[in-house]
Each structure stands twice: as C-alpha cells, then as structure tokens.
Amino acid sequence: MNYTNFANLLCLQLFDDEKKPNLEVSLKKEKNTNSIWVAKFSPNNKALATGGSDGVLRIYNVTIMHSGIQINENGDPNFQVIDPHCSLLVGHKSDIVDIAWFKDSRLILTASIDKTVRLWNAESQKLVKIFEHSDIVSCLSFHPVIDEYFATGCFDKMIRIWDLNETRVVDWIQTTDIITALAYSPDKNHLLVGFYKGIIKIYRTDQGKLKFIMEITCKNAFSWGKINKVGKKVTGIIFTEDYEFLVMTNDSRMRLIDFKNYQTKVKYKGHSSGKYHIQPSFNAEKEMIICGSEDGRVMVWNKTSDYIPQINPLYTRQKKNRNTSYEYFKPFSKANTTCSIWLPYPVLKKYRESVLSIWKDIYVDNLMILFSSDAKIKVLGNFIELDHSVQRK
Secondary structure (H helix, E strand, O other), X not given: OOOOOHHHEEEOOOOOOOOOOOOOOEEEOOOOXXXXXXXXXXXOOOEEEEEEOOOOXXXXXXXXXXXXXXXXXXXXXXXXXXXXXXXXXXXXXOOEEEEEEOOOOOEXXXXXXXXXXXXXXXXXXXXXXXXXXXXXXXXXXEOOOOOOEEEEEEOOOEEEEEEOOOOEEEEEEEOOOOEEEEEEOOOOOXXXXXXXXXXXXXXXXXXXXXXXXXXXXXXXXXXXXXXXXXXXXXXXXXXXXXXXXXXXXXXXXXXXXXXXXXXXXXXXXXXXXXXXXXXXXXXXXXXXXXEEOOXXXXXXXXXXXXXXXXXOHXXXXXXXXXXXXXXXXXXXXXXXXXXXXXXXXXXHHHHHHHHHOOOOOEEEEXXXXXXXXXXXXXEEEEEEEOOOOOOOO
C-alpha cells in the first residue's frame, strides 16, 4: 500500500471527554444526541453543513486558526479546523438525509424524511422555500448547468426536476423502484440514479429534460451459496475527475465503474454495510477512499491497488479487480461512524502551511472529519516527518 500508516493520526483540537489527547478531537453539539447522516462542504470551502436525525441543519465555519492551547506535555500548539459554534436552521420535522449546496455557497437544499425539500439562505439563516413531495425524499442535487433547476429522488419511485423560482416540477420520470441516490456527471450531461434493488440508471439531461440511456446492475452473482436475483440498496454515487464513479451498496461493497464503457474497474471490500445509508468519500488528491462501517470501524483504501494475483483465481478465489487491502481504525468507542469526509484540498493546503509555520519538519498528509451515530464530530490529521528531498503539493 502506498499511503502513510494511519497510526500517525494526531490530535488537532482538544476534547476533554476523551482520554486519548494525541489521537483525536471531538466537537460536542449542545442538545444534539442524534445521528449525523450527511455532511458537505460549501463550494467555496468556507462552511460545513451537517444534517441528521433531529432534523436540524447545522452550518459550521471552516477556520484554520492557531488557538495557542497546549495539548500535550511537549507543548505542541493546537490548530482549530472547524469553529464549534454553529448556526442552527430549524424547520424539518424529521431526519435530514441529504444536502446540496448551490455553487455560490449562499443557498442550500435539504432533503428530509418529512417528505419535503427546503431551500435555505446560508447567509441570512432563513428558510426561503418548501418543496412538497408525496413521500420520503432520499436524495437531491442542483443541476450543473441550469441554475434554477434541481433534481430529487423519492420513495414514491419518481425522479423530479424542479424549478427553484417557480416552485414547480418541470420534468419527471416514474420508475419501478425506490430511489435512494443520484448524482450529475462531470460532463454535466447525465444524471445517474441509484435504486433500492441495486440498479443504477443513466439519463441524459438535455435542457433539463430526462432521457433514459441504460442501466447497470450492481450485485454479487452469489451470496452464502445462493444466487442473488436482485442487488442491495445503492447508498451513494460519487464521481471522480477521471470519468469514473464510485457506487456504494448495502451488500458491503463499493464498485468503481468506468463512465466510458460502464465496466466495473475495482470492487472494494472489508467494511460492513447492510443497514445504514453510509456514503464514501475521496481525499483531495482522489487517491484514497474513506468509509464508515457498521462494526464501528473507519476503513481507508487506495483507489488503485498494486497487488495482482499470480496464481489462477479459479483456485485462489482472488480476482484482479478486487481491492481487499485496507487500513482501519475505530474512532468512536460506543458509536458507529455514520459519515466520513476528507477535507477539500484548499483547506488542507492552508492547514499544511499553518502547521509548517510552527513545525518545520512536519507534513500533514491528510485531514478527515468523522461523524458518529451519537452526534459527535472528530477531526483527525495524519502527520508525518517531512523529507525535504521530496516535493510536496
């Protein structure tokens, strides 16, 4: 494996409820004892929005600040990444399950089990509009080209394209399965929709109108010696910049699929995902994948693996496109990690510069933020000794 050992994780902020000051940081939210399901950075990387089972949208400021707090006997300085004081936007009557930022970082959409999508102004912290649905809204995304359009997926099996200004549906497609995930492609011309039975359907989005192209089945041929007739729920679809997309399903698998030929390039295994709507995340360089697991662990894979079996896979049962090589750690002692994300590159770069201004021989390889089923946030940083002969970004 070519990434650094995650035993080098260090504390970034002081958490007085944890007995491991050199490992982790936790920000406690007042009067919030519920699970955090979704977290997304704003496009300008200045804010972090979270939503969970209490139905409250929380918006944190991202700030790289040297607090001056001594965090261990060596007197190492403490750098704050997330301001623990957040804005609370109240309105949903049940869980927030998805969030979408508008490209100017002013507006934000939230999807909820209460059968509504709400549009908020992140600056004024005011509710702007409510978009009613006939059932649970599981996912949403702003249209990449037409600013006033956004797409939603619903438990009523309907894909809807909404007009923000007119508060109405401008296009829709009635499907045959519950919709659980969706994402627009980097070329801005396609919408990928994930379903409860492990299907990905691809639609072309000309002028906001949907046109079905094809579907991909994400399932194992066999499970416990039995033939799988249908797949498991799609919980996440994430694109890379290389026309690949990562699909996570509730069969404890992630599949990296080539968007050009729709073939599975790599299948990732090792985590446990059969119940929760857990989503993976790529790091800033798109080289690593992080994902929570229902057994309490957080898993980290290389996107690509250098390992190629030399023995006939018919006998070894090891296939060339299977990536089962990973690292893991357990960040929460009594809770599962329901959401995990890497810090975006502009924030990571700024943090690296701040650390180097204090520690000349220390390099921050990666920063990750983990969210638990009991409403805790932990920020972990992987610190390594700097080799001055190696050029760093």
